[in-house]
Amino acid sequence: MDIHFTADQPSVEEKAAVDQELGSPETSWDGGRRDVQSDGRVSFGGHDAGSHRHKLLPTLHAVQARIGWISPGAINYISLRLGLPPAEVYGVASFYHLFSLAERPPVVAHVCEDIACMTRGSEEICSKLESTLGPAGKACMVGKAAWLRSPCLGLCERAPAAMVSTSGKSPRERVLAPATAEGVEQLLRDGVDGRLPVEPDELSVKASVPQAASPNLVLLRRVGKASGTSLDEYRKTSGYEALRKAIEMGAEAVVREVIDSKLLGRGGAAFPTGKKWEALMNQRKQGRPHYVICNADESEPGTFKDRVVMEGDPFAVLEGMTIAAVATGAQKGYIYLRGEYPFAAERLTHAIHAARKAGLLGEDILGRGLRFDIELRRGAGAYICGEETALFNSIEGYRGEPRNKPPFPTVAGLFRQPTSVNNVETLVNVPEIIRMGGAAYAKIGAGNSAGYRLWCVCGHVARPGVYETPFGGTLRELIQMAGGVAGNGRLQAVLLGGAAGAFVAPKELDVPLTFEGTRAIGATLGSGVVMLFDDSVDLRKILLRIAQFFRDETCGQCVPCRVGVVRQQETLERLVARKPLGTAGTEVRMLREMGQAMRDASICGLGQTASSALESALNRWSLFS
Amino acid sequence: MSDLAPKALIPVPRGPVPEAPPPRKRAMMELKIDGQTVSVPEGSTILDAAKKLGIDTPTLCFLDTLTPVNVCRVCVVELEGSRTLVPACSRKAEPGMSIKTDSERVRLSRRLVLEFLASSVDVSTAPQFPGYLKRYAADPERFGAKTETVKQPVKVDNDLYVRDYSKCILCYKCVEACGVDAQNTFAIAVAGRGFAAHISTEFDTPLTDSACVYCGNCIGVCPTGALMFKSEYEMRQAGTWDESRQTQADTICPYCGVGCDLTVHQQDGKIVKITSPLDHSVTHGNLCIKGRFGYRFVEVEAKPKK
Numbered sequence: 001m002d003i004h005f006t007a008d009q010p011s012v013e014e015k016a017a018v019d020q021e022l023g024s025p026e027t028s029w030d031g032g033r034r035d036v037q038s039d040g041r042v043s044f045g046g047h048d049a050g051s052h053r054h055k056l057l058p059t060l061h062a063v064q065a066r067i068g069w070i071s072p073g074a075i076n077y078i079s080l081r082l083g084l085p086p087a088e089v090y091g092v093a094s095f096y097h098l099f100s101l102a103e104r105p106p107v108v109a110h111v112c113e114d115i116a117c118m119t120r121g122s123e124e125i126c127s128k129l130e131s132t133l134g135p136a137g138k139a140c141m142v143g144k145a146a147w148l149r150s151p152c153l154g155l156c157e158r159a160p161a162a163m164v165s166t167s168g169k170s171p172r173e174r175v176l177a178p179a180t181a182e183g184v185e186q187l188l189r190d191g192v193d194g195r196l197p198v199e200p201d202e203l204s205v206k207a208s209v210p211q212a213a214s215p216n217l218v219l220l221r222r223v224g225k226a227s228g229t230s231l232d233e234y235r236k237t238s239g240y241e242a243l244r245k246a247i248e249m250g251a252e253a254v255v256r257e258v259i260d261s262k263l264l265g266r267g268g269a270a271f272p273t274g275k276k277w278e279a280l281m282n283q284r285k286q287g288r289p290h291y292v293i294c295n296a297d298e299s300e301p302g303t304f305k306d307r308v309v310m311e312g313d314p315f316a317v318l319e320g321m322t323i324a325a326v327a328t329g330a331q332k333g334y335i336y337l338r339g340e341y342p343f344a345a346e347r348l349t350h351a352i353h354a355a356r357k358a359g360l361l362g363e364d365i366l367g368r369g370l371r372f373d374i375e376l377r378r379g380a381g382a383y384i385c386g387e388e389t390a391l392f393n394s395i396e397g398y399r400g401e402p403r404n405k406p407p408f409p410t411v412a413g414l415f416r417q418p419t420s421v422n423n424v425e426t427l428v429n430v431p432e433i434i435r436m437g438g439a440a441y442a443k444i445g446a447g448n449s450a451g452y453r454l455w456c457v458c459g460h461v462a463r464p465g466v467y468e469t470p471f472g473g474t475l476r477e478l479i480q481m482a483g484g485v486a487g488n489g490r491l492q493a494v495l496l497g498g499a500a501g502a503f504v505a506p507k508e509l510d511v512p513l514t515f516e517g518t519r520a521i522g523a524t525l526g527s528g529v530v531m532l533f534d535d536s537v538d539l540r541k542i543l544l545r546i547a548q549f550f551r552d553e554t555c556g557q558c559v560p561c562r563v564g565v566v567r568q569q570e571t572l573e574r575l576v577a578r579k580p581l582g583t584a585g586t587e588v589r590m591l592r593e594m595g596q597a598m599r600d601a602s603i604c605g606l607g608q609t610a611s612s613a614l615e616s617a618l619n620r621w622s623l624f625s
Numbered sequence: 626m627s628d629l630a631p632k633a634l635i636p637v638p639r640g641p642v643p644e645a646p647p648p649r650k651r652a653m654m655e656l657k658i659d660g661q662t663v664s665v666p667e668g669s670t671i672l673d674a675a676k677k678l679g680i681d682t683p684t685l686c687f688l689d690t691l692t693p694v695n696v697c698r699v700c701v702v703e704l705e706g707s708r709t710l711v712p713a714c715s716r717k718a719e720p721g722m723s724i725k726t727d728s729e730r731v732r733l734s735r736r737l738v739l740e741f742l743a744s745s746v747d748v749s750t751a752p753q754f755p756g757y758l759k760r761y762a763a764d765p766e767r768f769g770a771k772t773e774t775v776k777q778p779v780k781v782d783n784d785l786y787v788r789d790y791s792k793c794i795l796c797y798k799c800v801e802a803c804g805v806d807a808q809n810t811f812a813i814a815v816a817g818r819g820f821a822a823h824i825s826t827e828f829d830t831p832l833t834d835s836a837c838v839y840c841g842n843c844i845g846v847c848p849t850g851a852l853m854f855k856s857e858y859e860m861r862q863a864g865t866w867d868e869s870r871q872t873q874a875d876t877i878c879p880y881c882g883v884g885c886d887l888t889v890h891q892q893d894g895k896i897v898k899i900t901s902p903l904d905h906s907v908t909h910g911n912l913c914i915k916g917r918f919g920y921r922f923v924e925v926e927a928k929p930k931k
């Protein structure tokens with residue numbers, strides 16, 4: 001391939017940012033100094049020269065963090081260094097919302113305008129900022145800062161939420177939740193003055209884990225304790241016992257225990273984890289590399305459980321992944337973390353380093369000859385990259401567009417090799433399963449919903465936060481546990497499972513929160529979201545925001561979803577404005593038809609569920625007559 | 626100089642020219658489509674199997690010569706046991722599959738896909754659309770007049786072809802033809818996201834500053850007329866483009882020794898465009914700038930010299 005560049009040159013800073021990420025270029029072929037003696041006529045690297053594509057996303061991050069935007073010159077230099085066509089690098093960079101391809105101020109506030117924050121005043125914050133700083137996206141504070149509207153930041157228990165980032169030689173990020181307009185302005189000013197605190201956030205168990213004092217917690221028992229930062233403390237609280245045991249048991253036995261435990265994935269699709277691992281284990285003889293991926297992209301509106309676990313108990317995530325490595329034969333693992341989680345990134349990075357130093361990751365884990373290491377990858381603002389095949393493309397340096405299945409990830413996943421993708425919560429269940437045994441774990445819970453579950457309780461609820469229960473309780477019990485309905489106290493609706501989930505009505509509160517129980521009433525547990533709305537909320541506005549979310553987040557690859565989410569949002573807007581084409585009835589019928597086509601013909605789960613919350617509301621209430 | 630030159634001689638193989646091994650025999654398998662049993666070789670797609678039964682499946686993003694991207698979803702069929710419909714163009718046939726190609730569900734999805742496209746894209750020069758819209762009784766107007774579309778100014782930045790992305794259905798074919806499936810030039814890629822996703826050079830730079838080599842292979846695969854030879858575009862603008870007055874003649878490209886097959890389209894005694902047959906074993910429909918655009922000498926020569 002003959003790569004062609006436009007005339008745009010990178011600046012010194014841009015070059016430095018790229019070189020810091022990739023190392024200095026070695027020859028003039030990849031952007032180094034021209035030295036006729038050493039590289040006048042030959043290109044070194046061979047096949048290797050074209051195999052760096054997977055470094056693209058981190059390199060784009062490096063430029064964005066240092067400069068605040070990605071210029072044509074920077075795109076050219078990245079392309080040169082990685083041996084990629086600039087058109088493709090541009091195509092990838094323009095896929096992610098955290099990357100700016102137009103010059104942008106160095107200090108940016110992302111202010112959540114999503115549904116949980118809507119119940120806690122995000123609209124007022126945004127309109128206040130509009131009047132003090134000007135419209136979203138426009139430079140303010142003499143061109144040094146800007147604010148943007150953002151989808152859910154995964155801080156819903158502390159809603160309303162915002163995040164400020166500054167670019168430069170030492171880029172910083174700072175989370176603000178609960179946020180006020182004044183608080184956001186102050187943080188922007190601090191950013192402009194270079195006074196943003198180093199620590200991106202602090203974990204407050206009081207705010208995020210209301211059950212923290214309870215002695216019965218299993219998955220959450222360490223959150224907020226010293227074991228979040230200290231490996232020694234983690235080990236003192238039975239940490240890494242399970243890994244030791246798993247290595248002794250061997251792959252077959254580990255897989256058997258996980259199958260026996262009836263553990264179903266907690267990322268939304270509820271697939272048996274043991275089956276996934278077994279599929280990889282059975283392919284070990286083929287000698288292909290295997291991968292395990294921890295899906296920490298958590299961008300479903302209303303979801304924040306994985307964040308709290310990663311911030312509070314990062315070693316448990318690593319231990320779960322390492323046990324997955326024992327079972328699957330993977331030697332390399334990735335954690336794909338959403339870009340808006342700076343504190344989780346810090347905690348995980350620290351934990352990975354500590355584990356490596358202690359011989360719990362690396363060439364010879366626990367001296368038992370196990371080889372496994374973990375790389376942390378940060379997303380860049382794309383909900384769709386949580387879909388497992390889009391996630392592969394994102395890591396590989398392609399646009400985060402889902403792939404058609406089959407082939408399934410267990411056969412052809414990351415780099416087209418057998419891959420197991422597991423949610424954070426799924427993985428932290430694993431050490432418990434190994435310690436207590438699969439059969440014992442399977443007895444916890446109800447029916448086919450075995451074990452423990454984390455719930456993201458938010459919206460109009462007295463004590464929002466992450467809650468842990470064994471499966472089997474009802475929605476009513478969970479709401480009571482969280483202190484009951486807040487706001488004006490009169491419950492109107494509960495959204496289960498997030499934007500891709502379903503609304504349920506107050507008369508359905510006795511539904512058991514199990515996979516089967518929710519399915520029976522046409523709902524879903526999804527990612528464990530339980531979002532309450534009091535009866536002052538205009539549900540139509542919530543539906544509009546959900547429709548807008550899908551419109552913003554569709555990858556745009558397949559027609560039913562790319563155009564469907566736009567037509568759905570337009571139709572809804574007409575209905576809300578009481579200006580239907582024809583009657584409201586014809587419009588609702590059209591919404592149903594569009595929903596069916598999106599569900600039936602879209603490539604991935606995003607398009608397939610983009611109408612589900614809307615349709616669940618249409619099934620329960622007559623909102624538009 | 627001479628001691629730097631390689632000493633070894635390049636060995637010339639002796640004996641008869643080796644023959645390509647015979648193609649591996651592919652096992653046959655049976656599946657059921659619309660109640661009829663059909664037998665196809667392993668590796669076939671549902672589309673292949675349906676074709677064998679004479680079932681006409683609509684396709685937009687599929688082309689024999691390109692890797693299926695299965696993004697348009699107009700070819701979806703109902704597969705027993707599958708939660709969703711599946712794309713016929715890329716889904717491999719498996720023994721024992723039971724498929725419906727004309728059920729209510731299939732017709733609804735196909736109709737909606739066509740309505741979505743025709744309501745957001747200018748499909749006036751897309752030859753397949755009128756037939757498809759009629760067949761599925763699609764009514765793109767029902768979304769009203771104030772719907773979002775991809776309408777944008779047409780791009781005329783070079784002398785050979787025109788890009789009118791108001792007509793683009795984002796089938797990815799041009800990107801594949803420019804990239805690994807044919808040309809390996811990578812001048813264009815998909816950029817942006819969601820409804821704003823579009824085909825673009827880096828930073829939307831004009832084609833003349835991009836990696837484009839003007840092979841025109843993207844035009845050859847574009848199903849909508851979004852990419853068009855300038856000759857055709859100008860005649861359409863002037864209202865003189867008339868396919869009923871056109872004839873086509875196949876010939877061999879006069880330039881190099883590869884021997885590409887050219888289809889010369891002419892109208893009123895003038896060449897209006899050059900294409901190549903998709904099923905030709907040398908070109909698979911692809912040409913280079915010379916074969917594709919270097920025909921003006923024919924007209925020049927026809928003028929009397931002074």
Ligand SMILES: Cc1cc2nc3c(=O)[nH]c(=O)nc-3n(C[C@H](O)[C@H](O)[C@H](O)COP(=O)(O)O)c2cc1C
Binds near residue numbers: 273298385389605
């Ligand atoms: C649009 C979309 C977004 C998703 N986002 C996530 C996510 O953020 N985290 C997650 O674990 N799974 C997410 N999933 C589900 C994954 O595709 C996959 O099923 C899951 O990570 C598997 O892990 P599990 O078996 O442990 O649940 C998403 C799926 C879709 C369709």
Ligand code: SF4
Binds near residue numbers: 555561606607608
């Ligand atoms: S369903 Fe939507 S998000 Fe998924 S591949 Fe299609 S366009 Fe992309």
Ligand code: SF4
Binds near residue numbers: 797800
């Ligand atoms: S320009 Fe033509 S070939 Fe390219 S994506 Fe659009 S419709 Fe398809």
Ligand code: FES
Binds near residue numbers: 112118153159301303
């Ligand atoms: S942080 Fe605002 S809705 Fe989740």
Ligand code: FES
Binds near residue numbers: 700713714
């Ligand atoms: S032709 Fe099959 S998806 Fe487009």
